[in-house]
Structure formats: structure tokens, C-alpha cells
Ligand SMILES: O=C(O)/C=C/c1cccc(O)c1O
């Protein structure tokens with residue numbers, strides 16, 4: 001059945017710490033083009049790969065990936081809160097195919113998701129309930145991470161499952177390219193923060209606001225050139241876009257997790273969502289990238305890109 005792909009960087013700093021108006025207009029145009037592409041394709045199912053940032057998934061149980069049969073958005077950074085319109089039947093069918101392919105995915109009847117999912121669904125389809133969805137969480141922040149080769153296998157199996165559904169499936173990947181926002185890490189966090197990484201569900205509004213303000217401040221400092229976080233890496237980002245557009249995805253299997261961090265910052269692992277989405281598209285044969293926008297945007301702490309693609 002027909003498939004199409006849209007991958008995008010997300011950043012909760014959009015609208016909170018904006019670059020020059022001409023750059024915002026450029027990004028708006030890229031999203032307008034992606035929305036027109038999606039409207040033209042008219043998906044009746046969105047399969048979205050996205051990370052979490054210790055808002056929905058914690059170290060009390062941290063799977064490499066998880067397919068949701070029901071999910072709700074926590075509403076961080078002003079994104080829509082509440083239940084997603086998850087297609088339960090499609091989620092079960094995809095999970096069965098993934099497991100049968102030897103990829104041991106976790107599965108949830110009560111997944112909690114954050115801006116990684118909600119911002120993408122809102123920007124691309126209008127809301128978290130506009131189109132029936134299967135949310136697939138990919139761990140991109142919490143060490144230990146699986147090798148990136150597993151992500152390609154996950155994507156491939158999801159693509160095979162999507163092909164077997166009698167649906168028009170839009171594959172979405174949501175994640176920044178090179179970037180290193182101040183997401184705490186278990187090995188370096190002080191004890192109270194460490195506890196929030198292990199079991200930090202349902203923070204108070206004050207705790208959530210303080211956390212968000214810290215990231216917004218980091219974006220301001222980063223754009224002003226006074227932050228200590230790792231620089232964006234446009235060369236690395238462009239190479240990733242070239243590899244994804246080439247269809248030669250097996251090259252990605254040789255990339256080590258340490259190399260991602262050295263080159264492009266800790267949160268560059270979020271491109272796992274792009275790799276999964278492209279691998280899912282590749283499962284149906286050769287494809288063609290139809291549009292590709294890229295710009296490093298320090299104000300948003302993101303190598304920022306939006307691509308769309310279709311089978312040949
Ligand atoms: O609040 C967080 O944990 C992360 C925020 C953020 C900032 C910039 C780019 C991203 O992809 C993010 O998730």
C-alpha cells in the first residue's frame with residue numbers, strides 16, 4: 001500500500017527563542033511545503049518514530065524502543081496534552097511483524113510521550129489527534145543505547161508491516177540532527193536530578209517550568225556564543241542527509257555511538273528516528289527524496305532539517 005515519508009527536527013525553543021525573522025520564514029516555508037505534501041498524500045495512518053527526553057520514559061524501565069497501542073502526551077513546552085488517536089489494531093500488527101523479524105521491541109498500552117512526538121504531529125498534521133497514529137519511541141538519550149544497526153532493522157520491520165496494512169501510511173521521524181541541549185545524564189547528574197531520571201513522572205508545574213526555562217536559557221546563551229554546550233556540526237548533518245537520500249543505508253551500521261557524540265553531540269542520537277523512518281521506506285524498495293531543507297539554528301539548539309520522500 002502507498003507510503004510516504006516526512007522527517008523533521010523538533011525543538012521546543014521554536015517560538016520561544018527565535019532566530020532572525022527571515023530564518024523563521026524559511027523554516028515556516030519548509031513546513032508549509034511538508035504539510036502540502038502530506039495533504040496531497042492524504043495518509044490514513046501516521047507511524048511516527050520519536051525520542052523522549054525523560055518526560056515519558058525513565059530509567060525505571062528503559063527499553064531501546066517501544067511501540068504504543070495507546071499513548072498520551074504530557075504537554076511539555078506548551079505542546080498539546082492528552083491522548084493521541086492511536087490505532088491499536090495497527091500497533092499490534094506492527095509489533096507482531098517487528099517481533100517476528102527478531103527485533104525485540106517493547107510494547108505499551110499506556111505510553112507517555114513528550115514534545116518529540118507532539119510537536120511533530122502538531123506541525124505536520126495540525127494536532128495530536130488529526131490522523132490515527134502508531135507512536136514508536138526510540139531511546140536516543142539514555143545510555144546504554146543499542147547499536148544504530150538495530151534501528152535500521154527496526155525500521156525495516158516496521159516498513160514491512162506498513163506494506164501489509166491496507167492503509168496509506170505516512171512515516172514520520174522526529175529529531176534534531178547535530179545538537180547537544182542540556183539534557184541531564186545519569187552518570188553526571190547530582191542525586192536529586194538522578195532520581196528524576198529514574199522515576200520523574202508527573203513533575204509539579206513549577207518543576208516542569210524550571211526545567212524548561214533552563215533549556216530556553218541555554219538556547220539564548222548558545223546563540224550568543226557563551227554556552228558551554230557542543231557546537232552544531234553542519235558538515236556532519238549534511239553528510240547524514242546525503243547518506244539518507246542515497247538509499248545506501250547499510251553504511252550507517254558502521255557508525256559507532258561514541259562517534260555520534262564526538263561529532264554531533266549527545267542528542268544527535270535523535271537521528272535514530274530519521275534512520276528508522278528511512279529504513280521503513282526503503283523496505284518497500286527504491287525511494288526518492290522530494291524536498292530537503294537544512295540550516296544550523298543555534299537559537300533552537302538544532303541542526304534543523306525537514307525532508308520528504310516517496311517510493312520511486
Ligand atoms: O527539554 C529537553 O529535554 C530537550 C529540549 C530540546 C532542545 C533542542 C532540541 C531538541 O531536540 C530538544 O529536544
Ligand SMILES: [Fe+2]
Pocket residue numbers: 010051053116175176267270
Ligand atoms: Fe529532542
